[in-house]
Amino acid sequence: MPGRELVRVEGLTKYFPVKKRLFFSRTRSFIHAVEDVTFTVQKGEIFGLVGESGCGKTTTGKLLVKLYEPTRGSIHLGGQDVVQIRRGDRLREFRRRVQMIFQDPYESLNPRMTIFDIVAEPLAVQGVRSLAEREQRVADLLSKVGLTPPETFMFRYPHELSGGQRQRVAIARAMVVNPEFVAADEPTSMLDVSIRAGVMKLLLELREVLNVSYLYITHDLAVARYMCDRLAVMYLGKVVEIGPAEGVIQEPLHPYTRALIAAVPVPDPTYKREPVEIKGDVSAPIDPPSYCRFLPRCPIGDATCKGLPHPSLKEVRAGHFVACHKL
Amino acid sequence: MALLDVSHLTMHYTTKMGDVHAVDDVSFKVDVGQALGLVGESGCGKTSVAMSLMKLLPDNARILAGKIVFEGLDLVPLPEEKVRKIRWKGISMVFQAAMNSLNPVYRVGDQIIEAIQQHLPLSIEEARAKVAKLYTLVEMDPKLMDRYPHEYSGGMKQRAIIAMALACDPKLIIADEPTTALDVIVQDRILHRIDEIRKELNMAMMYISHDIAVIAEVSDVIGVMYAGRLVEFADTVTIFKRPVHPYTIALMSAFPSIKGEKRPLVHLPGEPPDLLNPPQGCRFHPRCQYATTICREQVPPYQELESGHYVACWNPQREGGANARA
């Protein structure tokens, strides 16, 4: 199934200025939300981006759909550099190929628009002028996402639908332009538990039916294991481990990944988890040091790590990369 | 005698559009020092049960039937002044998203002191000393007492809320989604700490959550709620290894896990029912693959299936049904 490379991200970096109170202060601080991130997503693959809050996964997703412009680095879609695209036809073409599903099913739909308007909006902006064609395509997508019969859903408002149904609408909206690549930002975290399974299954089905590749952003490692083929673990803006999902989760190499996996509760009362080996609390990525960002919390880091710059990703096993000096 | 004995608790909300059957005929017991986990989706009534126990109900809510016997005293007919004495000292509560309910203009320590002084006859110095001890108990530096909520991280705020709940040495703490908004590493630490504290102080706890993984780790006994009813109740291992109610079985299979065999998730079709107009008979029957005629017509009684294992179902699936976890 995974074949050619669809998305290539290299050295992707995004800094946000911290607003200082003094209007004319010279020195400014920056939040290093995403720093030097490199990975690829193959065609037909579901690539997971996991980490705790503040690690930069959502920012990375937004960079990939061009909601933010990167401070540095490159993003290639199907071989073409897309960072330079700013406006016009090329931007419109990009927006047809790359879409996003947002986390909050309640707030990502305009409450004043009908379901038809919401799902048809990307079509309208892409220049599909014929109303009949828009109606047909929207109805087609609504039935693909399980909102059948589509006629009964087309002209309702979001508040008349449940959370699960709204998220299906959001998925329909993302898929209506036939994108090649969809960034899904925690699509099920705000849904009821018995609804999540249905939405996750839908996303898997649509991958087959519509030939889409996903960037699946989540903090829930169990979900990542279920959904993703490969995944990357992020910490304070940096990727610390990349590899096949099952491999990374069952045999984590980086000390942060190990702590993260060990901390996940398991729905089996007879299972005894390993102790979580990590110190301290997460800090904000403001003006981080040049050495390994995980060092203050790392159970195996020492003075040598402090003397070296932040480690880069090394292939330790086949297809499994880790950024650590101690491995 | 059990610490808390709830029998046939029924509570409805009156709204413009009718009566919401939030809690119907719920019965369970919690022993001294025991941890009960109440699990179910949003809208199943678990928070309503907790609010009923604390008698912190809004004006349009009424307890229609049942008894809440805490340390031998039935709370249902008790007037507000007497209930207030039991609140916080007998039963205290950590509300859902409580960390967002810290008043931003007061120091955190002061807010806890205020709560203490309302229930215990302590002077300010004594209260301050107690808060310092509580902070140490929840693994926070007592100096943080004099900081404001915005200077706390999410995990720290939650620890402060837990400290507040522990302030009057209650016998029972109700924790409603205590770690839902927290990152997994912080969640792990706090859950462990709560568990340790509970065992140290021999305190009973009632955990409310939709996350069965968390419930699995912290509970001794588990109650599964659906649409305002308690559908199954047993000790933790039994619920996970030998569930019999179709909803429990489906719930277990709806959660992905990072351990164990990777298998497809079970998708439960449909939605939880509207409690303004709950279905006749068993409330789960519209979504149940084992539903029979009697399920559609009569409410299944809540009965003891085997020792300590209760279920409300006409067709309990003893073999774990087709989709049980191995």
Next chain:
Amino acid sequence: MTDRTTYKFEPLWKIRLRLFVRSFRKNWGLFWESRIGPLGLFIILGFVLFMAAHPILMSTVWDPRVYDPIMGFDPKLVGQHPAPPSWAHPLGTDPIGRDILSQLMWSTRSEFALGITSAVITVTIGTLIGSICAYFGGLIDMFFMRLADLVMLFPFIALLIVMQSIIPMDLLKLALIMGGLGGFGSITIVLKSQALTVKVKPYIEAAKVAGGGSFHIIRNHIIPNILPISFLYMMFNVTSAIFSEAALSFFGLLDIRMSWGIMLNTAQDAGYLGAFGYYWWLWAPPGAAITLLCFAFYLVGRGLDEIVNPRLRKR
């Protein structure tokens, strides 16, 4: 695209109309429940009838030479003007012999026109500028906010006096000026803050990802979501427009022919306002009319508040 079933739909305009009617009905229900809203509406309706009655009366019962609001004069009561109410003149006459009731009725039309025109202009400008400032931020935002500060400090009265000497003022020009100045003032700030709450919603990001440009987002997402608040503020703007005109006319700062304010001004200039109890028919009718109409629009605004600020958060 795989083969698909063709779906049949009713014409879109029909569906939209039906949806509009349904939502109108629902909002009307909420408006009705507020109880003060319908009261305000009822009063306004009363004024509309009052206004419509004038041409009818003028062409039937009333002799135009006597009852014309501006040029009329009742020769029968010469020497007694301002005459107290009588059968011929239900609200009496003014110092120069004109029927008060006729004046009151005739002015209603221009008061409505002034209030509504001014309010519509203000709110339109405020909505547009507020949305643009909120969406773009930066220099555009700073510019309009400083402009709003200036406008709020503006000596409005001085401007009017100056303008009066250049061009003859009538109610339409007054409406335009008041509307324009109001539009760049505090309402822009209020609507901008509303627009900001919309701008940070995820559906705006979703619209960007769908390919929407700034114009598309402002027109299709931001403005529709602040329109209810704009409409609400429009009601309050009508109130202030009518009241401002009345005050300005009373102080003789406007050179228009007839309005409720002018009626008060006429009474004042002729020296009859000193004796309050006597000659009450000179100040009470226009005063009451101004107060009542302003109050009515205010009530409608409060009724709309119930719809615009829902207490129940639908989730």
